[in-house]
Amino acid sequence: MIQKILVANWKMNPQTLSEAKVLVNDIKKISKSSGDTRVVIAPPTIYLGEAQKMLAKSNFSVAAQNVSAEKEGAYTGEISAGMLKDAGMACVIVGHSECRARGESEVEINKKVLAVTALGMTVILCVGERERDDEGYYLEFLKEQIQTGLRGVQVKSIKNIVIAYEPIWAIGKDAKRVVLASELHEMSIFIRKTLLDLYGKAMAYKVPIIYGGSVDAINARDLISNGAVDGFLVGRASLTVKSFSELLLITKSSGSPKSVRI
Ligand code: PGA
Numbered sequence: 001m002i003q004k005i006l007v008a009n010w011k012m013n014p015q016t017l018s019e020a021k022v023l024v025n026d027i028k029k030i031s032k033s034s035g036d037t038r039v040v041i042a043p044p045t046i047y048l049g050e051a052q053k054m055l056a057k058s059n060f061s062v063a064a065q066n067v068s069a070e071k072e073g074a075y076t077g078e079i080s081a082g083m084l085k086d087a088g089m090a091c092v093i094v095g096h097s098e099c100r101a102r103g104e105s106e107v108e109i110n111k112k113v114l115a116v117t118a119l120g121m122t123v124i125l126c127v128g129e130r131e132r133d134d135e136g137y138y139l140e141f142l143k144e145q146i147q148t149g150l151r152g153v154q155v156k157s158i159k160n161i162v163i164a165y166e167p168i169w170a171i172g173k174d175a176k177r178v179v180l181a182s183e184l185h186e187m188s189i190f191i192r193k194t195l196l197d198l199y200g201k202a203m204a205y206k207v208p209i210i211y212g213g214s215v216d217a218i219n220a221r222d223l224i225s226n227g228a229v230d231g232f233l234v235g236r237a238s239l240t241v242k243s244f245s246e247l248l249l250i251t252k253s254s255g256s257p258k259s260v261r262i
Contacts, residue, residue, distance in 0.1 A: 002205070002208045003038050004036065004208075004251055005040065007040045007093070007234065008027075009212070009235050011065070012044055020043055021050060021054070023239070023241065024043070027041060028058050029241075031055070031060045034060065035252040036252065038061070039061070041055065041238075042065050042091075043062070043065075048084075048089065063092055063093060064079070065093050066092070066094070066099055067084060067094065067112050068080050068115075069115060071115065081119050082119065090122060091124060092124070094109055095113075095125055097168045106149070109125075109148070110151050113153060114152055122160045122161070123160060124233065125149050125162065126166050126233070127142055127145040128168055128213070129142055129169075139190055142194075146191065146194045150198060158203045158206060163191055163195070165212070165229070166212040166213050166233060171212065171214065171235070172236075177214075178215075178219050179223070181222045184229060185226060188228035189228065192205075210232055211233070212233030215232045215233075215234045216237045220232065220251070224251060
């Protein structure tokens, strides 16, 4: 059975360590109420160590928002998968559309996925189309993103993969609109089918599929009840403990498993 997952992607927020500590501290208070939902907090890199220390004894884990594709050496400004592992990270977000928009290539993303899974950490692989065309090419686009992102990932590492479907048109403050639960349901089936073709039934059903893009306490219940997803990757609504705790409540009370069997 797939575990439900709620991921907080803080992006480049908040601006000071003291604010970050307040937020982590508030979030820690709700960690006892997570039930069987896996909760992952992804603060900016500079706060990772502190967040890791503060959450070490809770059942929430800490993730990095990105990682270098390289192992070590002359890569100014980069942080390797090995360093994240050494700092106690359980998870890394890879291929977020905001990183892709700054030039991260499919090849790099695939190298990152391999580097992280090789060390036994979980990859939250973000995929999603920029826009929807009437011909349905966006489906092919999404399939290719998944196939290239996971190229070379061995069957034994598939348990360390989470797919985050994040259509770019639904992300952030400039989002066109939120995805409809019916659209999400379709996409979940499509992603599951793509995984089935790659890894076969037994393994493909081990991969959680989560949704990200303008998730909040108002739309989350419908999306998780009718969208056939196993949880959420949340940006803005993860920055206050009030909205994040509402999302945790919705996620954990949504029943399980959420993923469709096809
Ligand atoms: P948002 O961000 O929830 O603020 O739309 C989601 C994401 O980019 O992961």
